[in-house]
Amino acid sequence: xxxxxxxHLKDVTRCAxxxxxxxxxxxxxxxxxxxxxxxxxxxxxxSVRLAKNSEYVGSDARFTDSDEVALIPPVSGG
Amino acid sequence: xQIEIQITTLPVPAPLPPPPLTGAGAWVEFRGIVRGEENGQxxxxxxxxxxxxxxxxxxxxxxxxxxxxxxxLFAKVLHRVGVIPAGETAIYAGVxxxxxxxxxxxxxxxxxxxxxxVPIWKCRALTAxxxxxxxxS
Numbered sequence: 001x002x003x004x005x006x007x008h009l010k011d012v013t014r015c016a017x018x019x020x021x022x023x024x025x026x027x028x029x030x031x032x033x034x035x036x037x038x039x040x041x042x043x044x045x046x047s048v049r050l051a052k053n054s055e056y057v058g059s060d061a062r063f064t065d066s067d068e069v070a071l072i073p074p075v076s077g078g
Numbered sequence: 079x080q081i082e083i084q085i086t087t088l089p090v091p092a093p094l095p096p097p098p099l100t101g102a103g104a105w106v107e108f109r110g111i112v113r114g115e116e117n118g119q120x121x122x123x124x125x126x127x128x129x130x131x132x133x134x135x136x137x138x139x140x141x142x143x144x145x146x147x148x149x150x151l152f153a154k155v156l157h158r159v160g161v162i163p164a165g166e167t168a169i170y171a172g173v174x175x176x177x178x179x180x181x182x183x184x185x186x187x188x189x190x191x192x193x194x195x196v197p198i199w200k201c202r203a204l205t206a207x208x209x210x211x212x213x214x215s
Contacts, residue, residue: 006129007199051197054132070129070197077126077133077157077198078110078169078189 001063003034004070009048012040024064027057034071041071048073079145080152083137085128085198087160090167096174099151104178106185108171114164122209126159126168129197133157140191141184148184150175155188157198161212 003018010016022033027050035042050057051070063069080097096105112124141153152174162168171188175181192198204212 004129006127006197007201051129051132054129054135056195070132072129072197073199075193075195075197076200077128077196078193 001065002068004068006070007073007076009041009044009071009073012044013038021065022063024062026062027059030063030069044071044073079141079150081138081141082152082154083134083141084156085130085134086156086158088158090156090158090170092167094154094170094172096172097152097154099174101176102151102174104175104181106173106175106178106181108169108185108189109167110169110189112162112164112166112168116203119203120205121164121203122206123161123163123204124168124200125161125202125204126157127199127201128157128159133197136196137188137192140188140195144184144187144191148175148180148187150180150184153184153188157196159198161204161209163209 001020001022003020005013005016020033020037022030025033031045049072051072052061052063052067114120137155150173154172156170158168171185173181173185
C-alpha cells in the first residue's frame with residue numbers, strides 16, 4: 001500500500017510517502033498499521049480524513065495493498 | 079457547465095479575459111491573495127502544497143455538484159502552489175452565468191467548499207530573510 005502524507009504530517013513522519021504491506025484492512029486496521037510505524041501520528045488521528053485512490057472515504061472503507069491511501073489533515077487552500 | 083481547472087506553480091496572470099459565451103450576462107471573478115502577515119507577524123510569502131490529482135478532481139466534483147443547484151455556463155479555477163510572495167494571487171476563480179445571482183452564489187459556495195474539502199495546504203510562512211535565502215539557493 002502506498003501511503004501519502006501532507007503538510008505538518010510530513011514533519012511527523014519525516015517522509016512524504018511510505019510503502020507498507022497492510023493486507024486487506026478496515027480503517028481501524030489501517031490506523032493500527034500506520035500508528036505502529038509512526039506513533040507520532042496518534043494526536044492527529046481525530047482531525048485527519050482518509051482518501052483512497054484520490055477520493056475521500058468514510059469509516060466503513062476497506063483498503064488493500066494495491067490502494068494509494070492519503071492522510072488528509074485539515075485543508076487550508078485559497 | 080464547462081469547467082477549466084489548473085494547479086500551477088506559475089503566477090496567475092491578471093486580468094484573465096472572460097470566455098466568449100453565448101447567453102452569458104455575468105462574469106464574476108475572485109482572487110485570493112497572500113496576506114502579508116500570519117498570526118500578527120509580517121511575512122514575505124506563503125508556501126502551498128497540493129495533493130495532485132485529488133485536488134483537481136475534488137474541485138471539479140464540487141463545481142459539478144454546485145452547478146446542479148445553481149446553473150452556470152462556465153467556471154475557471156487556477157490555484158497556485160509552491161512559494162507565493164505576499165500580495166500575489168494564490169487562487170483565481172471566475173464563473174460565468176446568465177445572470178449575476180447564480181454566478182455570485184456558485185462562486186461563494188465553491189470557495190466555502192474549497193476551504194473545507196480540497197486537499198491544498200499552506201504549509202509554511204516565510205519571512206523576508208527566509209524568502210531571500212530560498213531565492214538565492
